[in-house]
Amino acid sequence: MRKKTCKACKEKFIPEREMQTTCSYTCAIEYARYLQAKKIKANKKQARRELKEYKSNDTTELKKKVQQACNEYIRLRDTKEPCISCGYSGTGRQWHAGHYRPQGGNSALRYDERNIHKQCSICNTHKSGNLAEYRKGLIQKIGLEAVEELEASHSIKKWSKDELDALMAQFKYKIKILKDRYKC
Ligand SMILES: [Zn+2]
Ligand SMILES: [Zn+2]
Structure with missing residues (x-):
């Protein structure tokens, strides 16, 4: 061989x-x-x-990151506004981005800008959103029709990775523009 x-x-x-x-x-x-x-x-x-x-x-982490970016954007967008619920505008409280309709059972509204507004930590955390007052502030801000539209929504949305990536890019872009505007 x-x-x-x-x-x-x-x-x-x-x-x-x-x-x-x-x-x-x-x-x-x-x-x-x-x-x-x-x-x-x-x-x-x-x-x-x-x-x-x-x-x-797995989009669990990505969803949280997009929510963080979304909340940062909301706080910037509402920089000059008081708490949507109680009207507080001082410096003694932390500022949160509070959802009007909660995310659970309404995941379609999770990143909806009409549904999230600057809120003080007392209303957001200690008064569970202070929703009755939130509603009044929200009607003033976006109008009754839009508020009722939010209230009628009960849809659960499964956010895809591509959608989340696109949202993330959008929020980052908007944050950059607002930071430039407010010089912060
Ligand atoms: Zn050998
Ligand atoms: Zn408040």
Whole structure:
């Protein structure tokens, strides 16, 4: 038979069988171990790839980030306005971006600018949104028709990664424009 190169020690040898890939028993074992290790490595690589793909399709984190950008934009947009619910405009409270319709059960309104306004921490956190007063402020700001439209909405929306990416880009752009305008 024609000479071959041993897969393990790389020496030339004359095989005794057609399928022989290593020169000796020792090399055969060594080569088998090498193949085994290679297989494990490939499996790990595959597992990492799958995890990465899973993470890139999972929008949980992205939704939170878009909400953060959305809230930052709302606070900037409403910089010169008081709390939508109680009218507070001092400096002693933190400013939040408060949803009129809550996000749970209304995920379609999660990033809707009509539904989110600057609110003081007392109304937002301690008075659970202070919704009765929120409604009055909101009617003044966007009109009864728009408020009723928000109230009629009960739709759950599954935001896709592409939609979230697009929203993120929009909010970032709007934030930049407002920051330039207010020099902050
Ligand atoms: Zn060998
Ligand atoms: Zn308030």
